[in-house]
Amino acid sequence: MTYQIVTLPGDGIGPEIVGEAVKVLEKIAIKYNHQFKFNEQLIGGIGIDEAGASLPEATIEACLKSDAILLGAVGGPKWDTTSNGDRPEKGLLKIRETLKLFANLRPAILYKQLKCASPLKEEVIGDNLDILIVRELTSGIYFGKHERVVMENKKATYAEDIEYYNVEEIERILKVGFDAAMKRGKKAVIVDKANVLATSKLWREVSEEVAKEFPEVEYSFMYVDNAAMQLVVNPMQFDVIITNNMFGDILSDEASMLTGSIGMLASASLGEGSLGLYEPSHGSAPDIAGQNKANPIATILSAAMMLRYSLGLNAEAYAIERAVECVLDQGYRTSDIMNEGMKLVGTREMGELICNAI
Numbered sequence: 001m002t003y004q005i006v007t008l009p010g011d012g013i014g015p016e017i018v019g020e021a022v023k024v025l026e027k028i029a030i031k032y033n034h035q036f037k038f039n040e041q042l043i044g045g046i047g048i049d050e051a052g053a054s055l056p057e058a059t060i061e062a063c064l065k066s067d068a069i070l071l072g073a074v075g076g077p078k079w080d081t082t083s084n085g086d087r088p089e090k091g092l093l094k095i096r097e098t099l100k101l102f103a104n105l106r107p108a109i110l111y112k113q114l115k116c117a118s119p120l121k122e123e124v125i126g127d128n129l130d131i132l133i134v135r136e137l138t139s140g141i142y143f144g145k146h147e148r149v150v151m152e153n154k155k156a157t158y159a160e161d162i163e164y165y166n167v168e169e170i171e172r173i174l175k176v177g178f179d180a181a182m183k184r185g186k187k188a189v190i191v192d193k194a195n196v197l198a199t200s201k202l203w204r205e206v207s208e209e210v211a212k213e214f215p216e217v218e219y220s221f222m223y224v225d226n227a228a229m230q231l232v233v234n235p236m237q238f239d240v241i242i243t244n245n246m247f248g249d250i251l252s253d254e255a256s257m258l259t260g261s262i263g264m265l266a267s268a269s270l271g272e273g274s275l276g277l278y279e280p281s282h283g284s285a286p287d288i289a290g291q292n293k294a295n296p297i298a299t300i301l302s303a304a305m306m307l308r309y310s311l312g313l314n315a316e317a318y319a320i321e322r323a324v325e326c327v328l329d330q331g332y333r334t335s336d337i338m339n340e341g342m343k344l345v346g347t348r349e350m351g352e353l354i355c356n357a358i
């Protein structure tokens with residue numbers, strides 16, 4: 001069968017890690033007799049440089065015609081102050097919004113081989129850590145009004161960012177979260193700041209209603225400040241965490257360290273249909289870009305999620321996940337997950353090793 005895949009390498013380490021994930025998908029295509037047609041498009045800083053926009057029209061058109069999208073990362077100091085107000089991150093937010101990808105699934109899974117790569121004590125992370133963060137992705141403060149008003153009297157200058165959620169937006173992400181919990185450990189924690197925020201209070205009300213549709217799911221609420229602490233004190237208490245756009249962004253970076261590195265955390269951004277966007281949870285890592293140092297595993301595992309969720313290729317997704325485990329079993333590590341006695345490899349070598357293990 002033939003599948004159309006748009007690749008959006010983006011900036012910084014993006015091209016390096018997407019390159020390795022494409023190699024892995026090419027190996028899958030050979031082994032399982034599929035055809036993946038890759039169509040590379042621009043997004044982020046390179047979009048601004050080469051096409052004058054962080055999300056060029058041609059990219060949107062290609063994505064809409066595709067079966068799935070694989071993205072690297074966007075951003076970098078070069079574009080932190082552009083003259084027309086555009087910046088790489090705007091392209092990322094816009095593609096999520098345009099494709100209506102409201103549900104961001106970020107699994108923080110500890111590979112047993114990486115227990116000692118985490119800065120947390122082994123007894124804290126346990127043996128089977130597997131948390132799914134379900135993050136709302138197309139609303140909240142990232143999509144509210146952002147304004148800066150400069151007054152003549154400098155002291156009166158102000159800026160504001162508005163957090164907005166309506167019932168429909170909250171309901172649909174909660175349903176994704178509760179549904180995921182039903183297929184896992186049947187436990188959901190809704191993370192908010194309901195002791196302060198009106199939006200969080202609304203999330204709680206809607207949660208009580210949605211929960212009635214999932215009577216088997218044991219659910220509770222937790223304030224985000226406590227959740228940040230609980231994730232490092234007792235991460236094993238969590239099964240599914242459901243939360244808003246900004247809290248999910250922050251907590252998923254924190255949860256990544258339970259797995260050893262942000263370079264291990266894959267993600268899937270999904271909407272109502274089968275079209276999805278798959279990307280590692282990390283950014284463009286300008287500090288290591290172009291040095292063959294980036295860990296490509298988060299992107300490779302995101303490609304596995306793409307096979308599972310958008311293309312329905314479960315066996316193939318599983319083959320990638322097993323290949324990653326096999327390479328970790330053999331002791332190969334990129335520098336972010338390196339430990340004594342292990343074999344240090346670069347981005348390209350890690351990609352090759354995973355291909356060879358398929």
Ligand SMILES: NC(=O)C1=CN([C@@H]2O[C@H](COP(=O)(O)OP(=O)(O)OC[C@H]3O[C@@H](n4cnc5c(N)ncnc54)[C@H](O)[C@@H]3O)[C@@H](O)[C@H]2O)C=CC1
Pocket residue numbers: 013072073074075076077089092262263279280281282283284285286287288293294295296298336
């Ligand atoms: N989805 C996206 O495209 C995102 C883009 N960004 C953008 O990325 C740029 C850098 O942001 P930062 O805050 O530094 O976050 P970052 O996630 O790019 O990097 C944070 C730290 O993690 C390390 N790191 C990240 N990915 C890694 C990997 N695969 N292997 C090994 N180490 C890895 C980096 O070297 C750095 O030390 C900014 O322009 C930011 O706006 C940030 C987050 C998400």
Ligand SMILES: CC(C)CC(=O)C(=O)O
Pocket residue numbers: 089092093249281282
């Ligand atoms: C750069 C942001 C817009 C996105 C982000 O940090 C993320 O999705 O993890």
Ligand SMILES: [Mg+2]
Pocket residue numbers: 249250253281282
């Ligand atoms: Mg982030």
